[in-house]
Amino acid sequence: MRYLRLTYQGVEMTAFDLLLILMVLATVAGIAAALAAFAFHRRVFALRSLAVIVGAWVVYLGIGTAIALMTPQHIMSLGEDRCFDEMCFAVMGWNRIPSTNAGKAFYLVDVRISNHSRGRVQREIGRKGVLIDRGGRVYEVSTQGMHALSPANGAPFPGLDAEVAPGQTLETKLVFELRDDVDYPGFALGSSLALNPARIMLGDEDHFLHWPTVVPLD
Structure with a gap:
């Protein structure tokens, strides 16, 4: 599989690495926004924010599951890094x-x-x-x-x-x-x-x- 690969201070990151990081950051921000909304009695907004977070993770994990099940096992040889x-x-x-x-x-x-x-x-x-x-x-x-x-x-x-x-x-x-x-x-x-x-x-x-x-x- 070929995909974008970036390097930062000697550490390589792929597009998938960045996507997971963005998912985590967006989740933290969304939960913080939902908690603030609850504090200001904006219940509908808070519940919608949490629903979006859950939905995004369901889609992400679903795609990950499909890729994992469809991708063949990698068999390596002696001496292969x-x-x-x-x-x-x-x-x-x-x-x-x-x-x-x-x-x-x-x-x-x-x-x-x-x-x-x-x-x-x-x-x-x-x-x-x-x-x-x-x-x-x-x-x-x-x-x-x-x-x-x-x-x-x-x-x-x-x-x-x-x-x-x-x-x-x-x-x-x-x-x-x-x-x-x-x-x-x-x-x-x-x-x-x-x-x-x-x-x-x-x-x-x-x-x-x-x-x-x-x-x-x-």
Whole structure:
């Protein structure tokens, strides 16, 4: 999908980003106007303002739902970058080894984090990796596996939200523990943020109704 893309102080914004920002600002202004109208006993105006706000969000979310359901899932390859502004992530390889728990296996996923900024240290706050099977079940990083397979010096593997210097890359490893019968696991980039605007943004691959972008581990 091709659409307008703007850059402000190193942060790229699309037309969809701007539309969501305008929706939020207009909602705040509309609610403030409705509250003021109620205070001055202008009940009809206040109710109309609230109705317009609700209607606008119904249309926005409806369009977002339609786009999310109609857009095919994005399947990525090993070494292919997925970028969020100037921070990019790529799965460079993976390995499957037996787990200490019967009927399960560890998946070790090698991830490269790149900072394409020209002048500042950056990090993707709240960024995390998950595995998703064909049925849509999500598997979080195994704390036990991360400790068991950590480097020999005992230092933990960096998280996907680690800081990276401008123009530099960081290699890390994520460990997952899955049952042997899990079908078609794929690596996806998730977020631990409670409020993630991408979940409702028009055309975003992280929309809550869109199948997540994955790198198949098969």
